[in-house]
Amino acid sequence: MSGQIWDVAIIGGGPAGLGAAAELRRLGVARVVVLERFETAGGIPRHCGHPPFGLREFRRVLTGPAYAARLVEAAEAAGAEIRTRTSVTAIRPGGILELATTDGPQELRARRILLATGNRETTRAQSLVPGMRPVGVMNTAALQSFLYEEGRAPFARPVVIGSELVALSALLSCRRHGIRPAAMVETRPRVQTRRAFGLLPRLFGVPLHCGAEILGIEGRGRVSGVRLRLADGTEHRIGCDGVIFSGRFTPEAALARASGLALDAGTQGPRIDAEGRSSDPLVFVAGNVLHPVETAGYCWDEGRRMARRIAADLAGSLAAEAPRPALAPGPGLRYVVPQALVPGRAVTLNLRAEGRVRGRLVLAGPEGREYAAASVNAAPETPLRLDVPALADLPAELHLRLDREG
Amino acid sequence: MVGAGTDADVAIIGAGVVGCAMARRFALEGARVAVIEAAPDILSGASKANSAILHTGFDAPPGSLELACMQDGYREYMEIRGAMNLPVLETGAMVAAWTAEEEARLPALLAQAHGNGVGDARIVTGAEALEREPQIAPSVRAALLVPREHLVDPWSAPLAYATQAKMLGARFLFNAPLSAARREGGIWHLQAGDTALTAASVVNCAGNQGDRIEALLLGRSRFEIRPRKGQFVVFDKASAALLRTILLPVPTERTKGVVLTRTIFGNLLVGPTAEEQEDRERPEVTRPELETLIAHAGRLVPGLAEMPVTAVYAGLRPASDRKEYRVHAEPEQGYFCAGGIRSTGLTAALGIARHVFGLWQGAGHAAAPPADPPVPVMPNLAEHLPRDWQAPGHDGIVCHCEMVTAREIRAALDSPLPPGDFGGLRRRTRCAMGRCQGFNCLARLSSMADDRLSRPIAAEAGA
Ligand SMILES: Cc1cc2nc3c(=O)[nH]c(=O)nc-3n(C[C@H](O)[C@H](O)[C@H](O)COP(=O)(O)OP(=O)(O)OC[C@H]3O[C@@H](n4cnc5c(N)ncnc54)[C@H](O)[C@@H]3O)c2cc1C
Numbered sequence: 045m046s047g048q049i050w051d052v053a054i055i056g057g058g059p060a061g062l063g064a065a066a067e068l069r070r071l072g073v074a075r076v077v078v079l080e081r082f083e084t085a086g087g088i089p090r091h092c093g094h095p096p097f098g099l100r101e102f103r104r105v106l107t108g109p110a111y112a113a114r115l116v117e118a119a120e121a122a123g124a125e126i127r128t129r130t131s132v133t134a135i136r137p138g139g140i141l142e143l144a145t146t147d148g149p150q151e152l153r154a155r156r157i158l159l160a161t162g163n164r165e166t167t168r169a170q171s172l173v174p175g176m177r178p179v180g181v182m183n184t185a186a187l188q189s190f191l192y193e194e195g196r197a198p199f200a201r202p203v204v205i206g207s208e209l210v211a212l213s214a215l216l217s218c219r220r221h222g223i224r225p226a227a228m229v230e231t232r233p234r235v236q237t238r239r240a241f242g243l244l245p246r247l248f249g250v251p252l253h254c255g256a257e258i259l260g261i262e263g264r265g266r267v268s269g270v271r272l273r274l275a276d277g278t279e280h281r282i283g284c285d286g287v288i289f290s291g292r293f294t295p296e297a298a299l300a301r302a303s304g305l306a307l308d309a310g311t312q313g314p315r316i317d318a319e320g321r322s323s324d325p326l327v328f329v330a331g332n333v334l335h336p337v338e339t340a341g342y343c344w345d346e347g348r349r350m351a352r353r354i355a356a357d358l359a360g361s362l363a364a365e366a367p368r369p370a371l372a373p374g375p376g377l378r379y380v381v382p383q384a385l386v387p388g389r390a391v392t393l394n395l396r397a398e399g400r401v402r403g404r405l406v407l408a409g410p411e412g413r414e415y416a417a418a419s420v421n422a423a424p425e426t427p428l429r430l431d432v433p434a435l436a437d438l439p440a441e442l443h444l445r446l447d448r449e450g
Numbered sequence: 451m452v453g454a455g456t457d458a459d460v461a462i463i464g465a466g467v468v469g470c471a472m473a474r475r476f477a478l479e480g481a482r483v484a485v486i487e488a489a490p491d492i493l494s495g496a497s498k499a500n501s502a503i504l505h506t507g508f509d510a511p512p513g514s515l516e517l518a519c520m521q522d523g524y525r526e527y528m529e530i531r532g533a534m535n536l537p538v539l540e541t542g543a544m545v546a547a548w549t550a551e552e553e554a555r556l557p558a559l560l561a562q563a564h565g566n567g568v569g570d571a572r573i574v575t576g577a578e579a580l581e582r583e584p585q586i587a588p589s590v591r592a593a594l595l596v597p598r599e600h601l602v603d604p605w606s607a608p609l610a611y612a613t614q615a616k617m618l619g620a621r622f623l624f625n626a627p628l629s630a631a632r633r634e635g636g637i638w639h640l641q642a643g644d645t646a647l648t649a650a651s652v653v654n655c656a657g658n659q660g661d662r663i664e665a666l667l668l669g670r671s672r673f674e675i676r677p678r679k680g681q682f683v684v685f686d687k688a689s690a691a692l693l694r695t696i697l698l699p700v701p702t703e704r705t706k707g708v709v710l711t712r713t714i715f716g717n718l719l720v721g722p723t724a725e726e727q728e729d730r731e732r733p734e735v736t737r738p739e740l741e742t743l744i745a746h747a748g749r750l751v752p753g754l755a756e757m758p759v760t761a762v763y764a765g766l767r768p769a770s771d772r773k774e775y776r777v778h779a780e781p782e783q784g785y786f787c788a789g790g791i792r793s794t795g796l797t798a799a800l801g802i803a804r805h806v807f808g809l810w811q812g813a814g815h816a817a818a819p820p821a822d823p824p825v826p827v828m829p830n831l832a833e834h835l836p837r838d839w840q841a842p843g844h845d846g847i848v849c850h851c852e853m854v855t856a857r858e859i860r861a862a863l864d865s866p867l868p869p870g871d872f873g874g875l876r877r878r879t880r881c882a883m884g885r886c887q888g889f890n891c892l893a894r895l896s897s898m899a900d901d902r903l904s905r906p907i908a909a910e911a912g913a
């Protein structure tokens with residue numbers, strides 16, 4: 045144990061963690077350390093060789109790596125310490141972190157902790173995709189890391205599974221590196237992005253199959269094909285030497301789970317209250333570990349917001365913990381963040397619905413009283429927002445409801 | 451010496467756990483060994499996917515060769531594991547009865563266990579079972595407790611056997627399927643991939659190809675392989691806290707049934723299924739069966755209901771047209787067979803190797819055992835013992851889910867029996883075996899390892 049006590053230890057050096065670090069220093073918090081397991085901080089954008097990043101943060105369009113470097117610079121310039129090759133292996137009560145470093149295990153103590161471990165794409169295994177288990181099957185992040193970090197291509201003719209935004213970045217990355225996707229396959233009935241983006245595959249000459257079922261991945265050593273049942277019921281085999289499983293993001297919540305923080309069934313990430321506190325009041329949470337996927341800019345901003353809550357807490361001015369009425373997402377809603385309100389704290393709820401949504405989003409109390417409402421019209425996988433004003437009196441129970449139109 | 455004038459005294463066909471143990475035994479006894487393997491690495495067949503239980507033989511057929519080999523194998527594993535640094539996770543097993551019918555079958559199982567020499571097996575009440583395992587469904591009625599059923603590292607152990615054989619001079623040929631063979635003047639002329647070699651004897655350890663190899667060598671086969679697939683689901687590491695003891699079902703005639711167990715790597719797994727199939731090379735995972743396994747696990751241990759899945763896999767048991775092992779010899783043909791080692795081979799391999807060596811010796815062959823044979827010391831991958839990342843100077847963690855260091859990757863690549871493909875690297879280090887399945891580390895691993903693998907992670911350009 046190094047002996048010194050940090051004011052804030054931030055777990056994860058992505059946009060959320062680095063944004064929070066710089067902001068904490070700006071607010072005068074003295075001792076701030078960012079703990080990052082990789083050789084370089086920056087998070088996922090490190091290997092997103094494509095723009096656009098940085099509009100919100102730096103008011104210019106940057107590639108991922110350039111953006112990641114700017115975030116690191118900004119945090120360091122503000123006086124935060126960044127420790128790379130440092131993996132947090134456990135969060136213990138009382139602000140104690142167990143670390144894995146190149147010098148072996150260590151411990152670190154901090155008055156507050158910010159968990160910002162990001163998220164990842166669902167793996168082929170997690171989705172229980174049938175077939176053989178050959179080499180050449182990977183997530184988009186691994187592909188990008190091949191192309192932009194290691195400077196080499198993992199395959200020449202992959203099939204892309206999924207049609208969220210990240211699938212389109214997979215397409216763009218492939219195209220830039222002379223990789224020609226054999227097809228793009230969405231198992232849901234519709235493309236998971238706005239229509240305009242949905243045209244991209246066609247523009248690139250990549251056949252798009254929506255509503256297809258993956259019958260099997262083929263190949264003994266290396267992947268050789270994907271068998272599909274298309275929406276029209278016909279079966280096809282697409283030859284390929286790679287498969288990219290894109291999107292279906294899931295929080296990197298292993299550390300939170302192993303450390304016994306309460307998790308949310310909807311997001312699979314830690315539960316927080318409107319102040320950003322997890323079930324351990326010394327541990328705050330920000331970034332994509334809280335919600336399946338938001339942009340880097342959103343996460344950076346969320347990190348800064350949490351930084352302000354932490355600074356307030358260190359100064360003793362944060363609202364007391366209890367009571368925290370829990371928010372329950374109603375039918376058709378997948379999740380809500382935060383999962384609990386705090387009296388007197390205005391907050392913007394971050395929600396996601398199943399599929400495409402048009403209608404009215406309502407936060408209602410026991411007698412049907414509406415505490416907040418907004419009309420929504422959004423593509424699938426688009427985050428929804430609901431502003432809730434500061435409420436002094438909160439009922440014990442609140443419900444979130446989606447009244448669909450049409 | 452029959453072997454004079456040949457490339458090897460014994461050619462071992464197949465480098466699964468049985469072939470690896472066989473190579474070690476013959477090499478320890480002083481025979482000149484060649485191992486012929488079709489795949490780029492050892493453990494590419496049945497041996498790459500099992501439940502990793504070191505069985506006591508409590509439920510094996512009484513008086514069978516299988517039982518004898520399992521108990522011999524168990525004993526030898528315990529003897530050599532200290533020097534080789536091979537782990538054991540001492541869990542014990544409970545054959546749990548959930549219905550009155552199952553409960554009624556426990557006394558017979560107990561009698562069989564005692565008859566098989568597993569004297570410490572005993573029946574515990576439902577309350578005792580729950581006290582031992584508070585997270586299992588409270589409907590458990592009773593259980594047969596078998597304290598010495600344990601967990602092992604299913605890959606490091608056979609790798610240790612093969613490595614010792616290699617250190618003793620055994621020759622390993624990979625990407626070398628045996629494709630032709632003829633016996634002339636008491637010598638086998640074998641074509642293994644691009645290599646032609648001669649051997650006095652062959653030992654058939656070809657797993658799911660065992661009958662075909664026998665037919666290739668002898669012109670006919672005494673047995674027929676009928677592969678039986680077993681699928682598994684591995685849950686996130688957080689789940690390992692939910693169960694200590696291996697949870698077995700009351701067996702039926704056909705199968706040992708679906709097991710719920712920790713792994714020595716700190717996960718929890720449920721499986722295997724038992725599905726007959728024709729194909730010998732395609733252990734495919736299938737969604738309905740995986741979903742059934744997950745649901746089953748959630749019923750046995752309700753806390754698993756919300757648990758994320760880390761991995762799914764399947765293996766093909768080299769079962770045959772009969773239940774027993776197909777171990778036999780045709781001494782005048784220089785032919786020895788360890789076939790049909792369907793569902794207990796990890797435990798029994800060392801015992802099978804001793805047995806087959808005995809057959810070989812009995813056929814009049816002899817060799818001079820080397821004094822002070824070298825013993826490989828294996829890197830530890832078991833979660834309950836110190837791992838490399840806990841020792842300074844490891845040059846950084848490459849795979850964060852399984853905490854695999856750069857030093858471990860390099861050591862595996864530089865080892866006496868380096869991996870031939872990505873699967874081999876994974877089995878030697880656990881890299882990319884964890885919850886992110888390479889999301890974070892695959893590209894880096896490819897850069898570190900590809901020029902050393904006969905089958906690289908990245909497709910060759912233009913391939
Ligand atoms: C392939 C891909 C492409 C994407 N493309 C875009 C895009 O074009 N534009 C966009 O806006 N967003 C994109 N995203 C979304 C991206 O996740 C977010 O932009 C952003 O990176 C989230 O920030 P974060 O700080 O929450 O998490 P991350 O960026 O994921 O950072 C988390 C950091 O925490 C570290 N960490 C995790 N666990 C530990 C631990 N136990 N100890 C120490 N460190 C730890 C990780 O190593 C990582 O550096 C993409 C995501 C992926 C996967």
Ligand SMILES: Cc1cc2nc3c(=O)[nH]c(=O)nc-3n(C[C@H](O)[C@H](O)[C@H](O)COP(=O)(O)OP(=O)(O)OC[C@H]3O[C@@H](n4cnc5c(N)ncnc54)[C@H](O)[C@@H]3O)c2cc1C
Pocket residue numbers: 463464465466467468469486487488489492493494495496497498499500501502503504505626627628629655656657658659663679680681722765766767768791792793794795796797798
């Ligand atoms: C689902 C499942 C669960 C199990 N659980 C356990 C357990 O908990 N405990 C336990 O003790 N046992 C268990 N087993 C059993 C154990 O895994 C097997 O008994 C064992 O792996 C069989 O090993 P083998 O060497 O005979 O076959 P294999 O591992 O299949 O080896 C045969 C080798 O021969 C090679 N080969 C084939 N044809 C040729 C050729 N023409 N030329 C050269 N090489 C060739 C193959 O490539 C292969 O590598 C389990 C098995 C399965 C499938």
